Amino acid sequence: MTGDNSIKQLLHKAAASISSDSPRLDAEILLCHLLNKPRSHLFTWPEQVLEPKLVETFLKLVQRRCAGEPVAYLTGQQEFWSLQLKVSPAVLIPRPDTELLVELALQWPANTPLDVLDLGTGSGAIALALASERPAWRITATDQSEEVLNIARDNAGRHQLSNVRFNQGSWYQAVTSQTFDLIVSNPPYIPAADPHLATGGLQFEPEQALVSGVIGLDDIEAIAGEAVRYLNDNGWLLVEHGYDQGTAVRQIFERHGLETVRTELDLEGRERVTLGTLNESS
Structure with a gap:
Protein backbone atom coordinates (compact mmCIF):
# COMPACT_ATOMS: atom_id res chain seq x y z
CA MET A 1 0.00 0.00 0.00
CA THR A 2 2.44 2.63 -1.22
CA GLY A 3 2.34 5.23 -3.94
CA ASP A 4 -0.67 7.50 -4.23
CA ASN A 5 -1.51 8.86 -0.78
CA SER A 6 -4.79 10.46 -1.75
CA ILE A 7 -7.86 9.72 0.35
CA LYS A 8 -9.46 7.90 -2.57
CA GLN A 9 -6.52 5.58 -3.20
CA LEU A 10 -5.81 4.90 0.46
CA LEU A 11 -9.40 3.90 1.09
CA HIS A 12 -9.49 1.73 -2.02
CA LYS A 13 -6.37 -0.18 -1.04
CA ALA A 14 -7.34 -0.45 2.62
CA ALA A 15 -10.80 -1.82 1.78
CA ALA A 16 -9.21 -4.39 -0.53
CA SER A 17 -6.96 -5.67 2.26
CA ILE A 18 -9.46 -5.77 5.15
CA SER A 19 -11.41 -8.98 5.59
CA SER A 20 -14.65 -8.14 7.38
CA ASP A 21 -18.36 -7.74 6.72
CA SER A 22 -17.81 -4.05 5.91
CA PRO A 23 -14.22 -3.44 4.75
CA ARG A 24 -14.89 -0.10 3.06
CA LEU A 25 -16.78 1.26 6.05
CA ASP A 26 -14.05 0.05 8.40
CA ALA A 27 -11.43 1.90 6.36
CA GLU A 28 -13.52 5.08 6.26
CA ILE A 29 -14.10 5.06 10.02
CA LEU A 30 -10.40 4.59 10.72
CA LEU A 31 -9.39 7.40 8.38
CA CYS A 32 -12.05 9.76 9.73
CA HIS A 33 -10.78 9.00 13.22
CA LEU A 34 -7.26 10.06 12.28
CA LEU A 35 -8.40 13.12 10.35
CA ASN A 36 -10.95 14.08 13.01
CA LYS A 37 -13.40 14.69 10.19
CA PRO A 38 -16.90 13.39 9.33
CA ARG A 39 -17.29 10.79 6.59
CA SER A 40 -18.63 13.50 4.29
CA HIS A 41 -15.09 14.91 4.17
CA LEU A 42 -13.88 11.74 2.45
CA PHE A 43 -16.46 12.12 -0.32
CA THR A 44 -15.93 15.85 -0.70
CA TRP A 45 -12.12 15.73 -0.87
CA PRO A 46 -11.21 12.32 -2.38
CA GLU A 47 -8.10 13.70 -4.10
CA GLN A 48 -6.64 15.20 -0.92
CA VAL A 49 -3.10 13.91 -0.41
CA LEU A 50 -2.26 13.07 3.18
CA GLU A 51 0.98 13.68 5.03
CA PRO A 52 3.35 10.69 5.19
CA LYS A 53 3.16 10.39 8.99
CA LEU A 54 -0.62 10.27 8.90
CA VAL A 55 -0.49 7.69 6.11
CA GLU A 56 1.90 5.57 8.19
CA THR A 57 -0.43 5.70 11.18
CA PHE A 58 -3.41 4.81 9.00
CA LEU A 59 -1.62 1.83 7.50
CA LYS A 60 -0.75 0.54 10.97
CA LEU A 61 -4.41 0.75 11.98
CA VAL A 62 -5.39 -1.08 8.81
CA GLN A 63 -2.88 -3.82 9.60
CA ARG A 64 -4.39 -4.22 13.07
CA ARG A 65 -7.87 -4.37 11.54
CA CYS A 66 -6.65 -7.00 9.08
CA ALA A 67 -5.55 -9.04 12.12
CA GLY A 68 -9.13 -8.91 13.38
CA GLU A 69 -8.89 -6.20 16.02
CA PRO A 70 -12.31 -4.49 16.33
CA VAL A 71 -12.71 -1.00 14.87
CA ALA A 72 -14.08 0.23 18.20
CA TYR A 73 -10.81 -0.59 19.96
CA LEU A 74 -8.78 1.01 17.18
CA THR A 75 -10.72 4.27 17.46
CA GLY A 76 -11.43 4.04 21.19
CA GLN A 77 -15.14 4.68 20.78
CA GLN A 78 -18.44 3.04 19.91
CA GLU A 79 -21.92 4.47 19.42
CA PHE A 80 -24.79 3.03 21.45
CA TRP A 81 -28.30 4.47 21.68
CA SER A 82 -27.03 7.65 19.94
Missing part, protein backbone atom coordinates in the same frame (compact mmCIF):
# COMPACT_ATOMS: atom_id res chain seq x y z
CA LEU A 83 -24.37 8.07 22.65
CA GLN A 84 -20.73 8.09 21.58
CA LEU A 85 -19.01 6.00 24.23
CA LYS A 86 -15.35 5.61 25.10
CA VAL A 87 -14.24 1.97 24.98
CA SER A 88 -11.00 0.09 25.51
CA PRO A 89 -9.97 -3.59 25.51
CA ALA A 90 -10.96 -3.59 29.20
CA VAL A 91 -14.66 -3.37 28.30
CA LEU A 92 -17.04 -5.26 26.08
CA ILE A 93 -17.93 -3.39 22.90
CA PRO A 94 -21.62 -2.32 23.11
CA ARG A 95 -23.73 -4.05 20.49
CA PRO A 96 -27.02 -3.19 18.77
CA ASP A 97 -28.66 -6.33 20.21
CA THR A 98 -28.42 -4.80 23.68
CA GLU A 99 -30.59 -1.86 22.67
CA LEU A 100 -33.56 -4.24 23.00
CA LEU A 101 -32.87 -4.37 26.74
CA VAL A 102 -32.95 -0.57 26.86
CA GLU A 103 -36.18 -0.44 24.85
CA LEU A 104 -37.89 -2.86 27.22
CA ALA A 105 -36.77 -0.94 30.30
CA LEU A 106 -38.05 2.29 28.81
CA GLN A 107 -41.57 0.89 28.73
CA TRP A 108 -41.86 1.98 32.35
CA PRO A 109 -43.41 5.48 32.65
CA ALA A 110 -41.01 8.36 32.13
CA ASN A 111 -42.50 10.49 34.91
CA THR A 112 -42.17 7.77 37.57
CA PRO A 113 -38.92 8.07 39.56
CA LEU A 114 -37.57 4.51 39.68
CA ASP A 115 -34.55 2.98 41.39
CA VAL A 116 -32.66 1.03 38.73
CA LEU A 117 -29.67 -1.30 39.05
CA ASP A 118 -27.40 -2.11 36.08
CA LEU A 119 -25.25 -5.13 36.95
CA GLY A 120 -21.93 -5.41 35.11
CA THR A 121 -22.17 -2.02 33.44
CA GLY A 122 -18.92 -2.19 31.43
CA SER A 123 -18.68 1.01 29.38
CA GLY A 124 -21.91 2.16 31.01
CA ALA A 125 -23.89 1.67 27.81
CA ILE A 126 -27.17 0.46 29.34
CA ALA A 127 -27.10 2.68 32.41
CA LEU A 128 -26.25 5.81 30.43
CA ALA A 129 -28.82 5.11 27.73
CA LEU A 130 -31.49 4.84 30.43
CA ALA A 131 -30.17 7.91 32.24
CA SER A 132 -30.30 9.96 29.05
CA GLU A 133 -33.93 9.02 28.45
CA ARG A 134 -35.16 9.05 32.07
CA PRO A 135 -33.63 11.93 34.06
CA ALA A 136 -35.93 11.20 37.01
CA TRP A 137 -34.64 7.66 37.44
CA ARG A 138 -32.00 6.94 40.09
CA ILE A 139 -29.57 4.52 38.48
CA THR A 140 -26.83 2.50 40.15
CA ALA A 141 -24.28 0.93 37.79
CA THR A 142 -21.90 -1.74 39.07
CA ASP A 143 -18.82 -3.57 37.86
CA GLN A 144 -16.19 -5.68 39.57
CA SER A 145 -13.35 -3.71 37.92
CA GLU A 146 -12.42 -0.20 39.01
CA GLU A 147 -10.65 0.30 35.67
CA VAL A 148 -13.88 -0.46 33.86
CA LEU A 149 -15.91 1.78 36.18
CA ASN A 150 -13.55 4.67 35.43
CA ILE A 151 -14.39 4.30 31.73
CA ALA A 152 -18.11 4.30 32.55
CA ARG A 153 -17.68 7.37 34.78
CA ASP A 154 -15.83 9.14 31.98
CA ASN A 155 -18.68 8.36 29.59
CA ALA A 156 -21.21 9.71 32.08
CA GLY A 157 -19.18 12.91 32.38
CA ARG A 158 -18.90 13.29 28.62
CA HIS A 159 -22.68 13.24 28.30
CA GLN A 160 -23.31 15.21 31.51
CA LEU A 161 -25.46 12.47 33.00
CA SER A 162 -25.61 13.01 36.74
CA ASN A 163 -28.39 10.59 37.69
CA VAL A 164 -26.04 7.57 37.67
CA ARG A 165 -23.77 6.46 40.48
CA PHE A 166 -21.09 3.80 40.11
CA ASN A 167 -20.31 1.07 42.64
CA GLN A 168 -17.51 -1.48 42.50
CA GLY A 169 -18.21 -5.12 43.28
CA SER A 170 -19.22 -8.46 41.81
CA TRP A 171 -22.93 -8.43 41.02
CA TYR A 172 -24.95 -7.66 44.18
CA GLN A 173 -21.83 -7.29 46.33
CA ALA A 174 -21.67 -3.76 44.95
CA VAL A 175 -24.92 -2.83 46.70
CA THR A 176 -25.90 -3.41 50.30
CA SER A 177 -29.45 -3.26 51.60
CA GLN A 178 -30.93 -1.14 48.81
CA THR A 179 -33.74 -2.56 46.70
CA PHE A 180 -34.71 -1.64 43.16
CA ASP A 181 -37.70 -1.32 40.86
CA LEU A 182 -35.72 -2.54 37.87
CA ILE A 183 -32.59 -4.68 37.66
CA VAL A 184 -31.03 -4.92 34.21
CA SER A 185 -27.95 -6.75 33.01
CA ASN A 186 -26.06 -7.88 29.94
CA PRO A 187 -23.90 -10.48 31.71
CA PRO A 188 -21.40 -12.94 30.25
CA TYR A 189 -23.30 -15.81 28.65
CA ILE A 190 -20.96 -17.63 26.25
CA PRO A 191 -19.95 -21.24 27.08
CA ALA A 192 -16.25 -21.57 27.88
CA ALA A 193 -15.54 -23.95 24.99
CA ASP A 194 -17.50 -22.03 22.35
CA PRO A 195 -15.29 -21.89 19.20
CA HIS A 196 -16.66 -18.43 18.32
CA LEU A 197 -14.51 -16.99 21.12
CA ALA A 198 -11.50 -17.28 18.81
CA THR A 199 -13.13 -15.56 15.84
CA GLY A 200 -14.88 -12.38 14.76
CA GLY A 201 -12.85 -10.11 17.01
CA LEU A 202 -14.09 -11.75 20.21
CA GLN A 203 -10.53 -12.85 20.95
CA PHE A 204 -9.68 -9.17 21.53
CA GLU A 205 -12.50 -8.57 24.02
CA PRO A 206 -12.23 -9.26 27.77
CA GLU A 207 -12.93 -12.92 28.47
CA GLN A 208 -14.51 -12.14 31.83
CA ALA A 209 -17.19 -10.10 30.03
CA LEU A 210 -17.97 -12.96 27.63
CA VAL A 211 -17.54 -16.36 29.24
CA SER A 212 -19.77 -17.79 31.97
CA GLY A 213 -18.95 -21.37 32.84
CA VAL A 214 -19.37 -24.59 30.91
CA ILE A 215 -22.80 -23.83 29.41
CA GLY A 216 -22.71 -20.05 29.65
CA LEU A 217 -25.31 -19.64 32.38
CA ASP A 218 -23.32 -19.31 35.60
CA ASP A 219 -23.70 -15.54 35.88
CA ILE A 220 -27.36 -15.49 34.88
CA GLU A 221 -27.95 -18.12 37.55
CA ALA A 222 -26.18 -15.92 40.12
CA ILE A 223 -28.09 -12.79 39.10
CA ALA A 224 -31.50 -14.45 39.09
CA GLY A 225 -30.73 -16.38 42.26
CA GLU A 226 -30.32 -13.22 44.33
CA ALA A 227 -32.78 -10.99 42.49
CA VAL A 228 -35.68 -11.51 44.88
CA ARG A 229 -33.60 -10.02 47.73
CA TYR A 230 -32.93 -6.83 45.78
CA LEU A 231 -36.21 -6.25 43.94
CA ASN A 232 -39.00 -4.12 45.32
CA ASP A 233 -42.51 -5.54 45.28
CA ASN A 234 -43.61 -5.68 41.65
CA GLY A 235 -40.02 -5.01 40.58
CA TRP A 236 -38.63 -6.57 37.40
CA LEU A 237 -35.42 -8.30 36.34
CA LEU A 238 -34.36 -7.97 32.68
CA VAL A 239 -31.40 -9.99 31.40
CA GLU A 240 -29.84 -10.33 27.96
CA HIS A 241 -28.70 -13.80 26.90
CA GLY A 242 -27.73 -15.94 23.93
CA TYR A 243 -30.21 -16.63 21.14
CA ASP A 244 -30.43 -20.32 22.11
CA GLN A 245 -30.67 -19.84 25.89
CA GLY A 246 -34.24 -18.56 26.23
CA THR A 247 -35.77 -21.77 27.54
CA ALA A 248 -32.99 -22.34 30.07
CA VAL A 249 -33.11 -18.73 31.30
CA ARG A 250 -36.88 -18.84 31.75
CA GLN A 251 -36.48 -21.97 33.83
CA ILE A 252 -33.79 -20.27 35.95
CA PHE A 253 -36.02 -17.26 36.55
CA GLU A 254 -38.99 -19.37 37.57
CA ARG A 255 -36.89 -21.63 39.80
CA HIS A 256 -35.74 -18.59 41.75
CA GLY A 257 -39.24 -17.26 42.39
CA LEU A 258 -39.75 -14.80 39.56
CA GLU A 259 -43.16 -14.70 37.92
CA THR A 260 -44.79 -13.52 34.68
CA VAL A 261 -41.58 -14.67 32.99
CA ARG A 262 -41.32 -14.09 29.26
CA THR A 263 -38.66 -13.71 26.58
CA GLU A 264 -38.56 -10.95 23.96
CA LEU A 265 -37.12 -11.33 20.47
CA ASP A 266 -34.46 -9.18 18.84
CA LEU A 267 -34.76 -7.64 15.37
CA GLU A 268 -33.70 -10.92 13.77
CA GLY A 269 -36.44 -12.84 15.57
CA ARG A 270 -34.10 -14.52 18.07
CA GLU A 271 -34.76 -14.90 21.79
CA ARG A 272 -32.60 -12.21 23.36
CA VAL A 273 -33.95 -10.74 26.62
CA THR A 274 -35.83 -12.54 29.39
CA LEU A 275 -37.73 -10.67 32.09
CA GLY A 276 -39.64 -11.62 35.20
CA THR A 277 -41.19 -9.90 38.19
CA LEU A 278 -41.37 -10.22 41.95
CA ASN A 279 -45.08 -10.01 42.62
CA GLU A 280 -46.19 -8.32 45.82
CA SER A 281 -47.69 -11.55 47.08
CA SER A 282 -44.50 -13.54 46.53
Whole structure:
Protein backbone atom coordinates (compact mmCIF):
# COMPACT_ATOMS: atom_id res chain seq x y z
CA MET A 1 0.00 0.00 0.00
CA THR A 2 2.44 2.63 -1.22
CA GLY A 3 2.34 5.23 -3.94
CA ASP A 4 -0.67 7.50 -4.23
CA ASN A 5 -1.51 8.86 -0.78
CA SER A 6 -4.79 10.46 -1.75
CA ILE A 7 -7.86 9.72 0.35
CA LYS A 8 -9.46 7.90 -2.57
CA GLN A 9 -6.52 5.58 -3.20
CA LEU A 10 -5.81 4.90 0.46
CA LEU A 11 -9.40 3.90 1.09
CA HIS A 12 -9.49 1.73 -2.02
CA LYS A 13 -6.37 -0.18 -1.04
CA ALA A 14 -7.34 -0.45 2.62
CA ALA A 15 -10.80 -1.82 1.78
CA ALA A 16 -9.21 -4.39 -0.53
CA SER A 17 -6.96 -5.67 2.26
CA ILE A 18 -9.46 -5.77 5.15
CA SER A 19 -11.41 -8.98 5.59
CA SER A 20 -14.65 -8.14 7.38
CA ASP A 21 -18.36 -7.74 6.72
CA SER A 22 -17.81 -4.05 5.91
CA PRO A 23 -14.22 -3.44 4.75
CA ARG A 24 -14.89 -0.10 3.06
CA LEU A 25 -16.78 1.26 6.05
CA ASP A 26 -14.05 0.05 8.40
CA ALA A 27 -11.43 1.90 6.36
CA GLU A 28 -13.52 5.08 6.26
CA ILE A 29 -14.10 5.06 10.02
CA LEU A 30 -10.40 4.59 10.72
CA LEU A 31 -9.39 7.40 8.38
CA CYS A 32 -12.05 9.76 9.73
CA HIS A 33 -10.78 9.00 13.22
CA LEU A 34 -7.26 10.06 12.28
CA LEU A 35 -8.40 13.12 10.35
CA ASN A 36 -10.95 14.08 13.01
CA LYS A 37 -13.40 14.69 10.19
CA PRO A 38 -16.90 13.39 9.33
CA ARG A 39 -17.29 10.79 6.59
CA SER A 40 -18.63 13.50 4.29
CA HIS A 41 -15.09 14.91 4.17
CA LEU A 42 -13.88 11.74 2.45
CA PHE A 43 -16.46 12.12 -0.32
CA THR A 44 -15.93 15.85 -0.70
CA TRP A 45 -12.12 15.73 -0.87
CA PRO A 46 -11.21 12.32 -2.38
CA GLU A 47 -8.10 13.70 -4.10
CA GLN A 48 -6.64 15.20 -0.92
CA VAL A 49 -3.10 13.91 -0.41
CA LEU A 50 -2.26 13.07 3.18
CA GLU A 51 0.98 13.68 5.03
CA PRO A 52 3.35 10.69 5.19
CA LYS A 53 3.16 10.39 8.99
CA LEU A 54 -0.62 10.27 8.90
CA VAL A 55 -0.49 7.69 6.11
CA GLU A 56 1.90 5.57 8.19
CA THR A 57 -0.43 5.70 11.18
CA PHE A 58 -3.41 4.81 9.00
CA LEU A 59 -1.62 1.83 7.50
CA LYS A 60 -0.75 0.54 10.97
CA LEU A 61 -4.41 0.75 11.98
CA VAL A 62 -5.39 -1.08 8.81
CA GLN A 63 -2.88 -3.82 9.60
CA ARG A 64 -4.39 -4.22 13.07
CA ARG A 65 -7.87 -4.37 11.54
CA CYS A 66 -6.65 -7.00 9.08
CA ALA A 67 -5.55 -9.04 12.12
CA GLY A 68 -9.13 -8.91 13.38
CA GLU A 69 -8.89 -6.20 16.02
CA PRO A 70 -12.31 -4.49 16.33
CA VAL A 71 -12.71 -1.00 14.87
CA ALA A 72 -14.08 0.23 18.20
CA TYR A 73 -10.81 -0.59 19.96
CA LEU A 74 -8.78 1.01 17.18
CA THR A 75 -10.72 4.27 17.46
CA GLY A 76 -11.43 4.04 21.19
CA GLN A 77 -15.14 4.68 20.78
CA GLN A 78 -18.44 3.04 19.91
CA GLU A 79 -21.92 4.47 19.42
CA PHE A 80 -24.79 3.03 21.45
CA TRP A 81 -28.30 4.47 21.68
CA SER A 82 -27.03 7.65 19.94
CA LEU A 83 -24.37 8.07 22.65
CA GLN A 84 -20.73 8.09 21.58
CA LEU A 85 -19.01 6.00 24.23
CA LYS A 86 -15.35 5.61 25.10
CA VAL A 87 -14.24 1.97 24.98
CA SER A 88 -11.00 0.09 25.51
CA PRO A 89 -9.97 -3.59 25.51
CA ALA A 90 -10.96 -3.59 29.20
CA VAL A 91 -14.66 -3.37 28.30
CA LEU A 92 -17.04 -5.26 26.08
CA ILE A 93 -17.93 -3.39 22.90
CA PRO A 94 -21.62 -2.32 23.11
CA ARG A 95 -23.73 -4.05 20.49
CA PRO A 96 -27.02 -3.19 18.77
CA ASP A 97 -28.66 -6.33 20.21
CA THR A 98 -28.42 -4.80 23.68
CA GLU A 99 -30.59 -1.86 22.67
CA LEU A 100 -33.56 -4.24 23.00
CA LEU A 101 -32.87 -4.37 26.74
CA VAL A 102 -32.95 -0.57 26.86
CA GLU A 103 -36.18 -0.44 24.85
CA LEU A 104 -37.89 -2.86 27.22
CA ALA A 105 -36.77 -0.94 30.30
CA LEU A 106 -38.05 2.29 28.81
CA GLN A 107 -41.57 0.89 28.73
CA TRP A 108 -41.86 1.98 32.35
CA PRO A 109 -43.41 5.48 32.65
CA ALA A 110 -41.01 8.36 32.13
CA ASN A 111 -42.50 10.49 34.91
CA THR A 112 -42.17 7.77 37.57
CA PRO A 113 -38.92 8.07 39.56
CA LEU A 114 -37.57 4.51 39.68
CA ASP A 115 -34.55 2.98 41.39
CA VAL A 116 -32.66 1.03 38.73
CA LEU A 117 -29.67 -1.30 39.05
CA ASP A 118 -27.40 -2.11 36.08
CA LEU A 119 -25.25 -5.13 36.95
CA GLY A 120 -21.93 -5.41 35.11
CA THR A 121 -22.17 -2.02 33.44
CA GLY A 122 -18.92 -2.19 31.43
CA SER A 123 -18.68 1.01 29.38
CA GLY A 124 -21.91 2.16 31.01
CA ALA A 125 -23.89 1.67 27.81
CA ILE A 126 -27.17 0.46 29.34
CA ALA A 127 -27.10 2.68 32.41
CA LEU A 128 -26.25 5.81 30.43
CA ALA A 129 -28.82 5.11 27.73
CA LEU A 130 -31.49 4.84 30.43
CA ALA A 131 -30.17 7.91 32.24
CA SER A 132 -30.30 9.96 29.05
CA GLU A 133 -33.93 9.02 28.45
CA ARG A 134 -35.16 9.05 32.07
CA PRO A 135 -33.63 11.93 34.06
CA ALA A 136 -35.93 11.20 37.01
CA TRP A 137 -34.64 7.66 37.44
CA ARG A 138 -32.00 6.94 40.09
CA ILE A 139 -29.57 4.52 38.48
CA THR A 140 -26.83 2.50 40.15
CA ALA A 141 -24.28 0.93 37.79
CA THR A 142 -21.90 -1.74 39.07
CA ASP A 143 -18.82 -3.57 37.86
CA GLN A 144 -16.19 -5.68 39.57
CA SER A 145 -13.35 -3.71 37.92
CA GLU A 146 -12.42 -0.20 39.01
CA GLU A 147 -10.65 0.30 35.67
CA VAL A 148 -13.88 -0.46 33.86
CA LEU A 149 -15.91 1.78 36.18
CA ASN A 150 -13.55 4.67 35.43
CA ILE A 151 -14.39 4.30 31.73
CA ALA A 152 -18.11 4.30 32.55
CA ARG A 153 -17.68 7.37 34.78
CA ASP A 154 -15.83 9.14 31.98
CA ASN A 155 -18.68 8.36 29.59
CA ALA A 156 -21.21 9.71 32.08
CA GLY A 157 -19.18 12.91 32.38
CA ARG A 158 -18.90 13.29 28.62
CA HIS A 159 -22.68 13.24 28.30
CA GLN A 160 -23.31 15.21 31.51
CA LEU A 161 -25.46 12.47 33.00
CA SER A 162 -25.61 13.01 36.74
CA ASN A 163 -28.39 10.59 37.69
CA VAL A 164 -26.04 7.57 37.67
CA ARG A 165 -23.77 6.46 40.48
CA PHE A 166 -21.09 3.80 40.11
CA ASN A 167 -20.31 1.07 42.64
CA GLN A 168 -17.51 -1.48 42.50
CA GLY A 169 -18.21 -5.12 43.28
CA SER A 170 -19.22 -8.46 41.81
CA TRP A 171 -22.93 -8.43 41.02
CA TYR A 172 -24.95 -7.66 44.18
CA GLN A 173 -21.83 -7.29 46.33
CA ALA A 174 -21.67 -3.76 44.95
CA VAL A 175 -24.92 -2.83 46.70
CA THR A 176 -25.90 -3.41 50.30
CA SER A 177 -29.45 -3.26 51.60
CA GLN A 178 -30.93 -1.14 48.81
CA THR A 179 -33.74 -2.56 46.70
CA PHE A 180 -34.71 -1.64 43.16
CA ASP A 181 -37.70 -1.32 40.86
CA LEU A 182 -35.72 -2.54 37.87
CA ILE A 183 -32.59 -4.68 37.66
CA VAL A 184 -31.03 -4.92 34.21
CA SER A 185 -27.95 -6.75 33.01
CA ASN A 186 -26.06 -7.88 29.94
CA PRO A 187 -23.90 -10.48 31.71
CA PRO A 188 -21.40 -12.94 30.25
CA TYR A 189 -23.30 -15.81 28.65
CA ILE A 190 -20.96 -17.63 26.25
CA PRO A 191 -19.95 -21.24 27.08
CA ALA A 192 -16.25 -21.57 27.88
CA ALA A 193 -15.54 -23.95 24.99
CA ASP A 194 -17.50 -22.03 22.35
CA PRO A 195 -15.29 -21.89 19.20
CA HIS A 196 -16.66 -18.43 18.32
CA LEU A 197 -14.51 -16.99 21.12
CA ALA A 198 -11.50 -17.28 18.81
CA THR A 199 -13.13 -15.56 15.84
CA GLY A 200 -14.88 -12.38 14.76
CA GLY A 201 -12.85 -10.11 17.01
CA LEU A 202 -14.09 -11.75 20.21
CA GLN A 203 -10.53 -12.85 20.95
CA PHE A 204 -9.68 -9.17 21.53
CA GLU A 205 -12.50 -8.57 24.02
CA PRO A 206 -12.23 -9.26 27.77
CA GLU A 207 -12.93 -12.92 28.47
CA GLN A 208 -14.51 -12.14 31.83
CA ALA A 209 -17.19 -10.10 30.03
CA LEU A 210 -17.97 -12.96 27.63
CA VAL A 211 -17.54 -16.36 29.24
CA SER A 212 -19.77 -17.79 31.97
CA GLY A 213 -18.95 -21.37 32.84
CA VAL A 214 -19.37 -24.59 30.91
CA ILE A 215 -22.80 -23.83 29.41
CA GLY A 216 -22.71 -20.05 29.65
CA LEU A 217 -25.31 -19.64 32.38
CA ASP A 218 -23.32 -19.31 35.60
CA ASP A 219 -23.70 -15.54 35.88
CA ILE A 220 -27.36 -15.49 34.88
CA GLU A 221 -27.95 -18.12 37.55
CA ALA A 222 -26.18 -15.92 40.12
CA ILE A 223 -28.09 -12.79 39.10
CA ALA A 224 -31.50 -14.45 39.09
CA GLY A 225 -30.73 -16.38 42.26
CA GLU A 226 -30.32 -13.22 44.33
CA ALA A 227 -32.78 -10.99 42.49
CA VAL A 228 -35.68 -11.51 44.88
CA ARG A 229 -33.60 -10.02 47.73
CA TYR A 230 -32.93 -6.83 45.78
CA LEU A 231 -36.21 -6.25 43.94
CA ASN A 232 -39.00 -4.12 45.32
CA ASP A 233 -42.51 -5.54 45.28
CA ASN A 234 -43.61 -5.68 41.65
CA GLY A 235 -40.02 -5.01 40.58
CA TRP A 236 -38.63 -6.57 37.40
CA LEU A 237 -35.42 -8.30 36.34
CA LEU A 238 -34.36 -7.97 32.68
CA VAL A 239 -31.40 -9.99 31.40
CA GLU A 240 -29.84 -10.33 27.96
CA HIS A 241 -28.70 -13.80 26.90
CA GLY A 242 -27.73 -15.94 23.93
CA TYR A 243 -30.21 -16.63 21.14
CA ASP A 244 -30.43 -20.32 22.11
CA GLN A 245 -30.67 -19.84 25.89
CA GLY A 246 -34.24 -18.56 26.23
CA THR A 247 -35.77 -21.77 27.54
CA ALA A 248 -32.99 -22.34 30.07
CA VAL A 249 -33.11 -18.73 31.30
CA ARG A 250 -36.88 -18.84 31.75
CA GLN A 251 -36.48 -21.97 33.83
CA ILE A 252 -33.79 -20.27 35.95
CA PHE A 253 -36.02 -17.26 36.55
CA GLU A 254 -38.99 -19.37 37.57
CA ARG A 255 -36.89 -21.63 39.80
CA HIS A 256 -35.74 -18.59 41.75
CA GLY A 257 -39.24 -17.26 42.39
CA LEU A 258 -39.75 -14.80 39.56
CA GLU A 259 -43.16 -14.70 37.92
CA THR A 260 -44.79 -13.52 34.68
CA VAL A 261 -41.58 -14.67 32.99
CA ARG A 262 -41.32 -14.09 29.26
CA THR A 263 -38.66 -13.71 26.58
CA GLU A 264 -38.56 -10.95 23.96
CA LEU A 265 -37.12 -11.33 20.47
CA ASP A 266 -34.46 -9.18 18.84
CA LEU A 267 -34.76 -7.64 15.37
CA GLU A 268 -33.70 -10.92 13.77
CA GLY A 269 -36.44 -12.84 15.57
CA ARG A 270 -34.10 -14.52 18.07
CA GLU A 271 -34.76 -14.90 21.79
CA ARG A 272 -32.60 -12.21 23.36
CA VAL A 273 -33.95 -10.74 26.62
CA THR A 274 -35.83 -12.54 29.39
CA LEU A 275 -37.73 -10.67 32.09
CA GLY A 276 -39.64 -11.62 35.20
CA THR A 277 -41.19 -9.90 38.19
CA LEU A 278 -41.37 -10.22 41.95
CA ASN A 279 -45.08 -10.01 42.62
CA GLU A 280 -46.19 -8.32 45.82
CA SER A 281 -47.69 -11.55 47.08
CA SER A 282 -44.50 -13.54 46.53
